[in-house]
Amino acid sequence: MTNLWRHSYTKLLSQLSQTKSLNPVLQIQTHLTKIGLSNDSKHRNHLINLYSKCGAFDYAWKLLDESPEPDLVSWSSLISGYAKNGFGKDAIWAFFKMHSLGLKCNEFTFPSVLKACSIGKELFLGKQIHGIVVVTGFESDVFVANTLVVMYAKCSELLDSRMLFEEIPERNVVSWNALFSCYTQNDFFSEAMCMFGDMIVSGVRPDEYSLSNILNACTGLGDIVQGKKIHGCLVKLGYDSDPFSSNALVDMYAKGGNLKDAITFFDEIVVPDIVSWNAIIAGCVLHECHHQAIDMLNQMRRSGIWPNMFTLSSALKACAALELPGLGQGLHSLLIKKDIIQDPFVSVGLIDMYCKCDLTKDARLIYDLMPGKDLIALNAMISGCSQNEADNACLDLFVQTFTRGIGFDQTTLLAVLNSATGLQAPNVCKQVHALSVKSGFQCDTFVINSLVDSYGKCSQLDDAATIFDECPTPDLPSFTSLITAYALLGRGEEAMKLYLKLQGMGLKPDSFVCSSLLNACANLSAYEQGKQIHAHVLKFGFMSDVFAGNSLVNMYAKCGSIEDANCAFSEVPRKGIVSWSAMIGGLAQHGYAKKALHLFGEMLKDGVSPNHITLVSVLYACNHAGLVEEAKKYFETMKDSFGIEPTQEHYACMIDVLGRAGKLDDSIDLVNKMPFEANASVWGALLGAARIHKNVEVGQRAAEMLFNLQPEKSGTHVLLANIYASVGLWGDVAKVRRLMKDSRVKKEPGMSWIEIKDSIYTFIVGDRSHSRSDEIYAKLEELGQLMAKAGYVPMVDTDLHDVERKQKEILLSYHSEKLAVAFGLIATPPGAPIRVKKNLRICLDCHTAFKFICKIVSREIIIRDNNRFHHFKDGSCSCGDYW
Numbered sequence: 001m002t003n004l005w006r007h008s009y010t011k012l013l014s015q016l017s018q019t020k021s022l023n024p025v026l027q028i029q030t031h032l033t034k035i036g037l038s039n040d041s042k043h044r045n046h047l048i049n050l051y052s053k054c055g056a057f058d059y060a061w062k063l064l065d066e067s068p069e070p071d072l073v074s075w076s077s078l079i080s081g082y083a084k085n086g087f088g089k090d091a092i093w094a095f096f097k098m099h100s101l102g103l104k105c106n107e108f109t110f111p112s113v114l115k116a117c118s119i120g121k122e123l124f125l126g127k128q129i130h131g132i133v134v135v136t137g138f139e140s141d142v143f144v145a146n147t148l149v150v151m152y153a154k155c156s157e158l159l160d161s162r163m164l165f166e167e168i169p170e171r172n173v174v175s176w177n178a179l180f181s182c183y184t185q186n187d188f189f190s191e192a193m194c195m196f197g198d199m200i201v202s203g204v205r206p207d208e209y210s211l212s213n214i215l216n217a218c219t220g221l222g223d224i225v226q227g228k229k230i231h232g233c234l235v236k237l238g239y240d241s242d243p244f245s246s247n248a249l250v251d252m253y254a255k256g257g258n259l260k261d262a263i264t265f266f267d268e269i270v271v272p273d274i275v276s277w278n279a280i281i282a283g284c285v286l287h288e289c290h291h292q293a294i295d296m297l298n299q300m301r302r303s304g305i306w307p308n309m310f311t312l313s314s315a316l317k318a319c320a321a322l323e324l325p326g327l328g329q330g331l332h333s334l335l336i337k338k339d340i341i342q343d344p345f346v347s348v349g350l351i352d353m354y355c356k357c358d359l360t361k362d363a364r365l366i367y368d369l370m371p372g373k374d375l376i377a378l379n380a381m382i383s384g385c386s387q388n389e390a391d392n393a394c395l396d397l398f399v400q401t402f403t404r405g406i407g408f409d410q411t412t413l414l415a416v417l418n419s420a421t422g423l424q425a426p427n428v429c430k431q432v433h434a435l436s437v438k439s440g441f442q443c444d445t446f447v448i449n450s451l452v453d454s455y456g457k458c459s460q461l462d463d464a465a466t467i468f469d470e471c472p473t474p475d476l477p478s479f480t481s482l483i484t485a486y487a488l489l490g491r492g493e494e495a496m497k498l499y500l501k502l503q504g505m506g507l508k509p510d511s512f513v514c515s516s517l518l519n520a521c522a523n524l525s526a527y528e529q530g531k532q533i534h535a536h537v538l539k540f541g542f543m544s545d546v547f548a549g550n551s552l553v554n555m556y557a558k559c560g561s562i563e564d565a566n567c568a569f570s571e572v573p574r575k576g577i578v579s580w581s582a583m584i585g586g587l588a589q590h591g592y593a594k595k596a597l598h599l600f601g602e603m604l605k606d607g608v609s610p611n612h613i614t615l616v617s618v619l620y621a622c623n624h625a626g627l628v629e630e631a632k633k634y635f636e637t638m639k640d641s642f643g644i645e646p647t648q649e650h651y652a653c654m655i656d657v658l659g660r661a662g663k664l665d666d667s668i669d670l671v672n673k674m675p676f677e678a679n680a681s682v683w684g685a686l687l688g689a690a691r692i693h694k695n696v697e698v699g700q701r702a703a704e705m706l707f708n709l710q711p712e713k714s715g716t717h718v719l720l721a722n723i724y725a726s727v728g729l730w731g732d733v734a735k736v737r738r739l740m741k742d743s744r745v746k747k748e749p750g751m752s753w754i755e756i757k758d759s760i761y762t763f764i765v766g767d768r769s770h771s772r773s774d775e776i777y778a779k780l781e782e783l784g785q786l787m788a789k790a791g792y793v794p795m796v797d798t799d800l801h802d803v804e805r806k807q808k809e810i811l812l813s814y815h816s817e818k819l820a821v822a823f824g825l826i827a828t829p830p831g832a833p834i835r836v837k838k839n840l841r842i843c844l845d846c847h848t849a850f851k852f853i854c855k856i857v858s859r860e861i862i863i864r865d866n867n868r869f870h871h872f873k874d875g876s877c878s879c880g881d882y883w
Helices: 002-019 022-034 041-053 057-066 072-084 088-100 109-120 123-136 142-154 158-167 173-185 189-202 208-221 224-237 243-255 259-268 274-286 290-302 309-322 325-337 344-356 360-369 375-387 391-404 410-422 426-439 445-457 461-470 476-488 492-504 511-524 527-539 546-558 562-571 577-589 593-605 612-623 628-642 648-660 664-673 680-693 696-709 714-726 730-742 773-790 805-813 816-827 844-857
Strands: 751-756 759-764 834-838 861-864 869-873
Touching (some): 072 088, 072 109, 088 123, 142 158, 142 173, 243 274, 325 344, 426 445, 476 511, 527 751, 546 562, 562 577, 577 593, 577 612, 612 648, 680 714, 816 844
Antiparallel strands (some): 751 834
């Protein structure tokens, strides 16, 4: 009967070893003690094995200590339990204790202790045990040899691993799997694929583990074609329902670019495990199907499987992309409950999520609580601050961590440069530049391009150009950065030259380059060059790009062709507020007030809400058409109708509207009622109104405020002098001029530009530097005679020089815009429109003269001054003499 019980308990303990259930084991041990079978070596070994598998090492050690002569089986069970539960150091310690007792290892003990060395990457100890393996003669055992292959590979000694593999006399599929696994885990995917081919040639049939590993290699290579072939092998060999293979297939299709197939294979898994869910959720995030990723997470939780660190990391990325702070905070709570909040990988995910949801303070709290901050965490925090325009926080954090020795990389420098740009801090750019040179990042393309961009946006164009010129192989982003900087700062000619250099290098421009060039042409009023860039936009297929489309509208409008601007506007595929605002502003500047207001109404019907820029254009349109009541309506209802509080710009427009309409008192009243201190634009509008009404008192008050706000601006002095001159106060005119001289304020000279055949020509008053000056002045003489016959009388009152009338007439005749128009008449084909840009407002005499000239020569003359466009045609101007 005792032998029968002994046999029954042995069988029962063997069955329990498969379940890893602790309570039944404790009950059986108690019962064995009661009936006197607790000292039986077989039962004791089974119990030690069970306790070790369950991680109950105190019970296992107690049994081992109570054993009169613990044998190799007991020690092997303990070592195996430690290794399987991830306690590598404990397993190695137990091995050396066993070895010190004189017990010799066998083919079951060596694999366990070598696995323990792999867990902790204990290469030195692994080599010692390798020596024992050789001495004891187990190096030829295939199981031991396979574990040695894995140990060396896990300790990053792949050459030794491969050499040991080659020395295995009779390699089985496990040997090959060991090497496949090592290669894929160390990202040597191509080598794994080659080895798989060698295995097939050697006649060894792959099993489900072989194929799963090779699928992982295909995933790593992004080789979905080869992955499909392996999938075929799985089906052919009957392993397609294997859990490892199914998970590998889901992962491969998700990461290989076919999320639909990944979902199909996921749905075919009868009982998906945590690995399956993680693969499909990560795949959804990778393909930016973030809502689907969240849905999958909810399905997984409903199925009874709780997310782990990897699941929640993917879910945090989805929350970040969707900007769902509520859900992100819920996941944060879940991470705290599961006690994995301290994991660095998870902490970085939380920092990224909170930053993307514009909760920088919460992100900073997570960062500050991290026990061991590394460069990845620093970059996540610094980049988040920079992206959320917390630029000072970004720079402060960089300085703090730099002194602590965490270090930095290109990502850190890019974030710091972005914040330096946001703060307009060129000194910080210079410091980062010096740091990049010192640390060897001056050759990094991303850092170079970011330096060019930052210097350019901080108005340090010479530094930006130097960085660009020193770059051995400038690429498209570096060209884009410098071209954009030139365009923004009004150096359009340099931008165009750089574009020619880009083309000469064989680089294909992108839509951003074209947009920047179009903006440069707009600032230069370079119509012909703008048309050429338009041709490139068509050539390279950027017409569907919203940025390029908006830039075309802006360029044509600012180059004087509102018809071309309208055509470009009609071709913008998805009209946003920028598109509508550009076209409304263009119409307003060209004097088409009613069309601008009609388009504004169309925009509202289209469901697009205006921004403050749109409403400035609307008020501007009303202003230059004398639509006072309409302007009042828009100004007074903009907050209620559109939720936009009036800004200084809106007040300035409204003050100008009232002033031009003869309501100077209303203008003054509006200034006094403003909810904030008036800025220069408001006082400038009031000064302009005072000039129109020749009101010395109001003009003096506005000018005094402007002298305090913008002492360096000469326009204030000129307008005040105009007011004095208009009422004959020549002594006060002289005082203003003396004030300018004493303050070293120089009057901005009137300059005009005209584009002829891709070249831009500049003129100033009385200019004789042009090679065709004789022809230009002869043309002006001819025009003067023709205009006189037509009834033109020079408006000498507009000239403030204290000289004789005849001299004033001569000075008026040679204004820069008249020289430019005369050159246009002799240098362009008959009938072609003449487009001129002027840096100051056109004077009344030139405005009158051009109405005569356009009729005499039967040409349209388009003048863009610093305020608006004037289209002179058939003896009249588009402004209706109201500018």
